[in-house]
Structure formats: structure tokens, C-alpha cells
Amino acid sequence: MGSKKRDSSRVTLSDVARLAKVSAITVSRCIRNPERVSEDTRVRILRAIDDLGYVPDMAASALASKRSNVVGLVIPSLTNSVFTDVLKGVYDAIEETRLTVQIGNSRYSPSKEENLIRTFLQQRPAGLIVAGVNHTEAGRKMLEASSCPVVQIMDVTDKPVDRLVGFSHFEGAKAAVRHLHDMGYRRPGILTARMDPRSRVRLAGFTEEAQQLGIFEPARVVSTPLHSSVGLGAQLFSDLLAQAPDTDSLFCNNDDLATGALFEAARRNIRVPEALGVCGYNDLDISAEVNPSLTTIATPRYEVGLQSVQMINAALDPEGEAAPPPVILGTKLVPRQSTRRRPMPSVGIHSGETT
């Protein structure tokens, strides 16, 4: 082995054209708008492409058309499985298209996000997908001024920059509180970490719903700027117990925290769901497996990834002009053992429960 250097001789459009006995333009057209060449030539061209193993040169195409086939994806984390699920959806959808993805990791930093947006935009992307609806002022301006379709994801707003596919964290959190109340819990607390905008909204939803139900108690709110993790969930739960020992239930800002709380409860011999109800948020794979299994709010992360790409793709189609209305996907309460204090009302949604 050793050092490798460049090769040469690439099959180009005109090679194909020569073989198919047409001009290069026609081949190009045949690839991009098959319906604009005659059946006859199309067949010939496709055969020639196949015979020669022709592969379009994206750099040349991007240069000539002033349009790349790159979709920029700006997400705040590459390890949080919430976003890797989105990623999976994005990649699964992109496979069907002639687009490619480029990921930018903002690490939950608005200014990093702004830089990523700038960098992407400078590359004339085919489209941009950004997590969240909160950006720096400059970031938002750039998105608005951009000449490509922009899809905001994972949240809702009444003033999207362009397109949007998300779901309401507010409603999700409210549903969780309602569920705790339905199950007979009257002293719910909330555990929240890394206060990104979406976490904040969930806290607001928790607060509003609890207030409406007359069961809100500020002392039962525990938050930290640290990034959430299972370990942190245990920690925060301990903190909560210290400051409000009579707490009878928990809404955790995500399943990691909830899982940690569950583990801590087990270590303290606090019986779940009898003495403590626990509800998470996201419905990660593990949530169905822990003991007791975790009640949570399922979020359509994969679906968001999928649909955001489809939106970009639709926007690129010269037909589909105007931006479609925002797509608001639903969240779904998944009741499991961790809140099953009283006989379940007839809600059965998820399987996978042990008992």
C-alpha cells in the first residue's frame, strides 16, 4: 500500500452523448427532466449511461447551475438520541432523492448556530433544515433572506421563517401533567435540565396545566443548566426530594432524566408507581424496558426528519411553488407502569409492558 495519487479518465456527459448519438445537452436533460426528451432517445441515452457507468459530476453541476444538491442540517447535538433519531429520518428520506446532507452541530449554542447557518448559506445549499424556532437575530435574518427553502423542525411557532415541521412541546407537557392528575397524583414536581428553548416550553406547559388543576407548587420545580443525562436525573430527583419531600409524582423533561429518577427511586426504595408516579418525555427505546416501564410522551422525531427532507424536496420541484402550511405532528401519551397507580382508564396505546 502507501501513498495514493489521483487517477484520471472519467466518463463524462459527452462520452455518453457520443455513444447515444445525441448532444451533451440532451443527455443532461434526459437525466434531469426525462419527460422532455422523446421516449426513443431516452432509451438510447439510458442504455449508454448504463454501458459506460456514467456518474454525474456534482461539482461541475453545482458550478454550472449555481445550485448545489447539499441540504444543510443544523442540530444542537450529535449524541442526544432525540436528534440522532431525526438524523435517521433525514438520511432515510434523502436516499430517495438526488440530494445529500451536511450536518452542522451547534452544541446548543445560538452563536454557533448562527455561524453554521452562515457557512451553509454561503455554499448555496439546496435547502436548510434547522432545529428549533429560536435563533439569533442575525441568524433569523439570514434564514429569511436566503434563496433556498428553509425548514424549521422540532418545535412550533406562528411565525415560521419559511416551512416548518414540528410538534408542540407545550401540549405534550400539559398532557403529561393531566395524566399524572388523572392517575391520582396531586403533588407533581418537574425535573428539567439544559434549558434550551424547547425545555423551557415544556416547563411552561407543566406550569400552566398544573396551575389550572390547582396543583402547582414552585418548590417542586428543579432545574439546572447542565446537559441532561441519566445520572443527572438521579441527582435532580434527590435535590427535589430534599426541598419537597412530599412530592408524589414527577414530570421529567426527557426520558434520560426520568430513567435516572427511576433508578434513584429504586435505590431509595421508593415504590413506583405507588408512592411516586414518573412520566418522561420522548419515548426512547429504553423507556419501555426499564422497571417499572416508563410512562412518557412519545415524540415523532423520526417522522420529523423524514418530512423535513420531503419538504425541501417538494420545494425544489419547480411546480410546487408556495410554501406549504406548517406541519404540526402530534405527541402521544404512552401510559406504562410508572404511573399506573389506579386501574388504567381505557387508553391502551402501547404494548411492550411487562406484567
Added chain:
Amino acid sequence: MGSKKRDSSRVTLSDVARLAKVSAITVSRCIRNPERVSEDTRVRILRAIDDLGYVPDMAASALASKRSNVVGLVIPSLTNSVFTDVLKGVYDAIEETRLTVQIGNSRYSPSKEENLIRTFLQQRPAGLIVAGVNHTEAGRKMLEASSCPVVQIMDVTDKPVDRLVGFSHFEGAKAAVRHLHDMGYRRPGILTARMDPRSRVRLAGFTEEAQQLGIFEPARVVSTPLHSSVGLGAQLFSDLLAQAPDTDSLFCNNDDLATGALFEAARRNIRVPEALGVCGYNDLDISAEVNPSLTTIATPRYEVGLQSVQMINAALDPEGEAAPPPVILGTKLVPRQSTRRRPMPSVGIHSGETT
């Protein structure tokens, strides 16, 4: 808002050149080989670049130089956190460079991997990073014939295609078995799922070490072609108990399976570590948090991502010619509660244990 269309007027090399009163070539050189232009002009050019906000057009550059700045990354999963950790390392390292990443998800399919390799290679990437050392014959041929640096990651082999940064799954598995033996367990079983090449090697390592210790028992090997998950771990553990009820310890092919086994043991009131020792593989975040905390083999996933990019980058440097020797990172046994049957020997490595 609504439909967006293209803009125009981009700052180009010659705009910069005009302002700096040099030719376009000189600007290009100044950007790529700053040391080849005089101090004087360099300063002028850099100021001009700054003033105009010039950003190089990668498409044009790729077209002219027949070399892109794209590093292809082929991994078998986008959700398995083992690979998202690698991904994180890759992205953290790539930020320091002028390169960009493009991910291909092979979904554990060798033929999909082959296609991805082909697709990437056709795009004249700056480099290629592929997970594993097992490829289809055609895939390997393409990699060997490729004109760009190739880094195989996450495994070891004595015949790397080009460069390699990985770790030995064989040794990791052996260490796990040895540890179980050290802790007094004599009837270890193994749970393995999704038999990708690395899983297979771990099974082989388990088998060899157990045989050498005289504690191997074929009936205690449980495997399935399904993808591993926490739920599957519970399932496989149940299967193992059915066919070898006297099993006293478990090496699980990864921490997901191990976690599932731990949960199932809890449901069956099997005491861990007293009645059952459990050792996982990978050391995911959650492994330190479960009850009891999970003994496991830590793998340097993030480091692998980081170093693989650095290797590509070094290879691109016109100086650093020959391929460096393979980098074999170590795995590390992290003893925790789940195997603490007898007083710990003096191995203490990890903190974070609750006791």
C-alpha cells in the same frame, strides 16, 4: 414569505484579486499555500478577502482541481450510540480542518456498504473512513484501488487497506471473561445479537478465553441475528436461562443487551452480582447508572472518530507521505457492581459507583 429563488453576485477570486491589485492565481495561492506568496502581498490579499467577505466556491474548486474536500464516512448505523459517538469525534475533529463529512449508512449490509463506497469514490472524496475491516470483495478492491486515503476504523486486522485506527474486540472479550472468572464466576454465558463481524470476534474471544480457563459450555451461548436492543437483552437472557439454568454470569455483546439482562434479572428477582454476574461491552453512559451499575469494557469510540479524521488530514498534507502504521487503541475493563461478587481486587478505575 413564500417561494424563494436564486440570488446572484457572488464575491469571486478575481474580485479579491482586483482589490488587492494582484492576479487571481496569486489569491488562490495565497489561500492554499500562504508561504508561497510574499509577506507583503499576503497581507494585502487577506485584507481584501476580509473586506469583501470572500468565501471560496467549493464546487468550482472541486471541479478545477478534481479533488473535493469531502470525507466520506461509512458506518452501519445512525442510531446505535456506538457509532454516534464515533460521529461526534469525527465532527469535532473535522471542524479544525477545511474538510467536510458526508455520512453513508450501510445498515449493517455489506452490499449497501459496497454501494456507498462506490458512490463516495465516484465523487473523488478527499478521504474515506469506513467502519470495520470486512467488506465485500468488490468493496475492498475499490478501496485498495482508490486514489484517496482510506481509514478503516473500529476493528483491527493485519491487512488494512490503507490506514487504520481501531481496537481489538477479541482482547476486550477475553478481558471480560477473565474478569468474570476472577470474580469467582465459573459458568459464564454469552448473549450476542446482530452478528456483525465485530460481534463475531467478541464471541470468538469469549470462547477462546473460556476454553483456556476450562469454563466454556456451548449451551451457554445464545445468539440471534436480530439487532440488539435493551428489550432483546431481556429476551435473550430468558432464552439462556431456559437452556442453561445454572448459568452464573453473563458476558453481553454490548451494553444494551446487558442492560436488558439486568432488567430481566430484576424482574425475576435474580440477585446481581450475588447470583449472577453481568458484564457488558462499550461502556455507554447509562451503564454507570443502572442498578446495580454495570461492569463493562470501555471502548474508545470518540477517540476513534477523532483520530480517523486526523489521519485523513495528515494524509492530505503533501509532506506526510507514507501511510502511518495502524493505530490500535486500547479497551479497558470498567469493574462496577454487577460483577462485584467478592471483594474487589485493586483495579479501581472508574468512579461513579453508588454503594
Added chain:
DNA sequence: TTGACGTGTGACAGCGCTGTCATTACCGCT
């Protein structure tokens, strides 16, 4: 028959950059 129109195809230029070679200026050496 004429012309307006639609369909399928081609000629041409040029996207923004880099590889290659040429050029200039200046150095130190015989």
C-alpha cells in the same frame, strides 16, 4: 396555403477555480 404554435434537439458560452507553464526580477557564482 399560411402562419402560429408546440415539441424535440443542438450550439454556445461561461460558472469560479486551479494546473501548467511562462515570465520577471534579483541573487550569487565562476
Added chain:
DNA sequence: AGCGGTAATGACAGCGCTGTCACACGTCAA
């Protein structure tokens, strides 16, 4: 004085593709 050598810069062509416009047909209504 004449030479080769080096450092700094420039001229030119062209990477492979696409946008634009032009053209050759055939069709159909007037």
C-alpha cells in the same frame, strides 16, 4: 560580464456541466 538558480507572480486553458437561445420539424386552425 555572463551564467544558472530561485522566488514571486501572471497568462491561459479548461475542469464537466447547465442556462439561454436558436432551430428544425410537424400539427392544426384560419
